[in-house]
Amino acid sequence: MKRDTRIVHSGRGGKHAPGMINVPVYHASTIVFDTVAEFRQAVAKRNEQVLYYGRRGTPTQWSLADALTELEGGAGTVLYDSGLSAITGAILAFIETGDHILMPDSVYEPTRSFCDMVLRRLGVETTYYDPMAGAGIADLLRANTRLVFTESPGSLTFEIQDLPAIAAAAHARGALVLNDNTCASPLTYRPLDHGADVVIYSLTKYVVGHSDAMMGAAIANEATLERLRRAGYLYGHSVSPDDAYLALRGLRTLATRLERQAETALTLAHWFKQREEVDRVLHPALPDCPGHDIWKRDFTGSTSLFSIVLKNDSDAAMAAMLDGYEHFAIGFSYGGYESLVLPSNPSGVRTATSWSGPLIRFHAGLEAAADLVEDLEKGFERFNAA
Numbered sequence: 001m002k003r004d005t006r007i008v009h010s011g012r013g014g015k016h017a018p019g020m021i022n023v024p025v026y027h028a029s030t031i032v033f034d035t036v037a038e039f040r041q042a043v044a045k046r047n048e049q050v051l052y053y054g055r056r057g058t059p060t061q062w063s064l065a066d067a068l069t070e071l072e073g074g075a076g077t078v079l080y081d082s083g084l085s086a087i088t089g090a091i092l093a094f095i096e097t098g099d100h101i102l103m104p105d106s107v108y109e110p111t112r113s114f115c116d117m118v119l120r121r122l123g124v125e126t127t128y129y130d131p132m133a134g135a136g137i138a139d140l141l142r143a144n145t146r147l148v149f150t151e152s153p154g155s156l157t158f159e160i161q162d163l164p165a166i167a168a169a170a171h172a173r174g175a176l177v178l179n180d181n182t183c184a185s186p187l188t189y190r191p192l193d194h195g196a197d198v199v200i201y202s203l204t205k206y207v208v209g210h211s212d213a214m215m216g217a218a219i220a221n222e223a224t225l226e227r228l229r230r231a232g233y234l235y236g237h238s239v240s241p242d243d244a245y246l247a248l249r250g251l252r253t254l255a256t257r258l259e260r261q262a263e264t265a266l267t268l269a270h271w272f273k274q275r276e277e278v279d280r281v282l283h284p285a286l287p288d289c290p291g292h293d294i295w296k297r298d299f300t301g302s303t304s305l306f307s308i309v310l311k312n313d314s315d316a317a318m319a320a321m322l323d324g325y326e327h328f329a330i331g332f333s334y335g336g337y338e339s340l341v342l343p344s345n346p347s348g349v350r351t352a353t354s355w356s357g358p359l360i361r362f363h364a365g366l367e368a369a370a371d372l373v374e375d376l377e378k379g380f381e382r383f384n385a386a
């Protein structure tokens, strides 16, 4: 089955809602049983998809979990109330006091803060590594290295990591590999096929796809699933059926939306490349992006995101440019149908690599590319006049 067909069919097929295209939104906390025997049967099977208690989900959440498991080629999925709680939930499932973990220097900033502020307090040491380390990660692995975290492309700077090389080195030393695949989306990269043990998503972004719900997921391989599932349950994670429905609804159009948005993003990236105000364009499909060759080898496409670095780093000129955009609203997150822009500066949070100066991240929405280019053109008029 081709990927686009899988996106339409996964998690459906009448298992959770016979006769219906979409699984209904089942609201439930208490589940009631007719007999003691039925109650005991549910208790015995509570780790499977049986109605037991609301926190363990209803067919609405199970359908979403099944869809993601099928799409990623995993053994099972745990859902979380946000992408960040999927990251922290997955890490906490595998670590113990005294462990050491490796984090890419380009990691999503709140993940980094979790390591520095929470894991440190729990006696877990984090070493940040150059996202381009590849097989060289072996030099950083210690006897107590429990897991190697990866994220590719990096969410602001777009480095593409050599996951197969990192996974081979980590597995040789008994460490697990977690991958935050939010930026690449399930459409362009399948980390479990490239050596990851657990793939993590902020579903808030491309899967929900309409900027109206927050959710996360971790999809595990056979060897890691039980531990991930148990931790997810014991930490009390659960997601609302309404939000699970929105994620399922968003998922069905992911391929069409993202292909169009990726095409527009590439058009804009090439347009920026021609502008004399621009020093660098960071986009995995451009040959000068760190890891471009790995992207060509392992990925099936690019997405709606890219960043630019301007030659003139005047904050006032940048603000004049962004403040006046008609179609690019200033805001966090991405993956919705609307274009966004985010002023950022990674220099303050890098410790293993160096980065200097501000960058601007763009997210291409579903608007016509010509309107977006016109907006950007007027932006540079304000920039140059400031």
Ligand SMILES: *Cc1c(COP(=O)(O)O)cnc(C)c1O
Pocket (backbone or CB within 6 Å): 082, 083, 084, 085, 087, 108, 151, 155, 180, 182, 183, 202, 203, 204, 205, 214, 215, 216, 333
């Ligand atoms: C947004 C994002 C997250 C966090 O997801 P939330 O749903 O906002 O909690 C994690 N990782 C990456 C790469 C992201 O872009």
